Amino acid sequence: MSIWIAGTGSATPSLSVPNSEMTKFGDTSDEWITTATGIKERRVLSQDETLQGLVDKAAERALEAAGVVPKEVDLCIVATIAGDTLVPSTSSNVKRALHMERAVNFDLNMACSGFMYALWTAQSLMLANNFATAVVIGAEQLSRMTDWGDRSTFVLFGDAAAGCVLKNDMAGSGVLDINAKRGIIASDIRSHYDDTLCLQVSGLTTPTPFVDGEDLPHVVKMNGRAVFKFATAIMQEHIESVTKKAGMTIDDIDYFIPHQANQRIVAHVAKVLGIPMEKMFLNVHKYGNTSAASVPLALDEFMRSGNARAGQNLLMVAFGGGLSSASCVVKV
Numbered sequence: 001m002s003i004w005i006a007g008t009g010s011a012t013p014s015l016s017v018p019n020s021e022m023t024k025f026g027d028t029s030d031e032w033i034t035t036a037t038g039i040k041e042r043r044v045l046s047q048d049e050t051l052q053g054l055v056d057k058a059a060e061r062a063l064e065a066a067g068v069v070p071k072e073v074d075l076c077i078v079a080t081i082a083g084d085t086l087v088p089s090t091s092s093n094v095k096r097a098l099h100m101e102r103a104v105n106f107d108l109n110m111a112c113s114g115f116m117y118a119l120w121t122a123q124s125l126m127l128a129n130n131f132a133t134a135v136v137i138g139a140e141q142l143s144r145m146t147d148w149g150d151r152s153t154f155v156l157f158g159d160a161a162a163g164c165v166l167k168n169d170m171a172g173s174g175v176l177d178i179n180a181k182r183g184i185i186a187s188d189i190r191s192h193y194d195d196t197l198c199l200q201v202s203g204l205t206t207p208t209p210f211v212d213g214e215d216l217p218h219v220v221k222m223n224g225r226a227v228f229k230f231a232t233a234i235m236q237e238h239i240e241s242v243t244k245k246a247g248m249t250i251d252d253i254d255y256f257i258p259h260q261a262n263q264r265i266v267a268h269v270a271k272v273l274g275i276p277m278e279k280m281f282l283n284v285h286k287y288g289n290t291s292a293a294s295v296p297l298a299l300d301e302f303m304r305s306g307n308a309r310a311g312q313n314l315l316m317v318a319f320g321g322g323l324s325s326a327s328c329v330v331k332v
Contacts, residue, residue, distance in 0.1 A: 038263025
């Protein structure tokens with residue numbers, strides 16, 4: 001367990017949009033949204049805000065919590081499908097903004113599973129390259145990629161950025177402390193091709209002079225029933241699989257931090273596996289589905305909530321478009 005979470009941070013837009021405002025965009029109601037999803041409000045970027053600004057702030061807060069200065073960072077990964085710019089990458093922009101001069105950086109696209117994939121990737125690269133410190137951020141601005149006439153999607157999404165700083169106890173010495181009492185214990189990463197949740201090509205909306213074609217819609221498309229079926233099944237599989245990999249049982253997990261997509265999904269999985277809902281850390285009611293920012297946003301809130309204790313076992317699990325899924329067990 002040489003790679004451990006040293007600090008977390010998050011940032012959300014200033015504009016909070018309650019369910020009552022969503023009735024302006026389609027046939028819906030606060031009662032329907034709350035019953036169907038558990039969401040009461042979501043944060044949405046205003047005209048004067050950018051996703052990059054949220055990423056910079058989340059990374060800065062994570063570094064501050066970890067007691068790490070930017071020049072010490074060896075690796076920076078940002079998980080996003082919706083950066084303000086494709087080139088330079090979002091990770092390049094945050095590297096420049098925070099002066100992480102020596103950091104190797106890149107973006108990663110795995111939708112709602114993105115942060116979990118980035119965490120696993122960072123752990124692997126840190127061990128392979130003897131990196132001491134990494135910044136891992138998940139960030140999305142799905143309010144700007146939503147069909148505001150589609151009730152099945154427009155009530156779900158919000159904007160946010162959140163992440164963590166990882167440290168490597170083996171860096172420099174190359175010797176693993178077998179008595180370490182914190183760190184990433186086990187991970188389970190899976191890919192499943194399916195287009196029941198997809199986003200068509202971003203930016204390629206103008207046909208070339210050589211090809212006839214119509215503009216491609218730049219919005220999220222989802223088969224809600226199929227996604228619910230996939231999500232409940234895969235989250236259950238991941239929780240059982242990753243606890244086994246960690247040499248634990250479900251009862252050994254102190255708190256579960258699931259992807260905050262829909263409260264009904266989490267409640268269903270908890271009931272099937274016999275997990276008390278008080279062990280499921282939820283903030284979906286405040287932020288909606290923030291995609292790659294979802295798990296780290298909940299993690300940061302948990303770590304700052306007063307519930308976190310040294311030595312606790314946390315299980316993070318996510319599923320996302322594409323389709324993808326991931327989980328890990330971490331001792332904090």
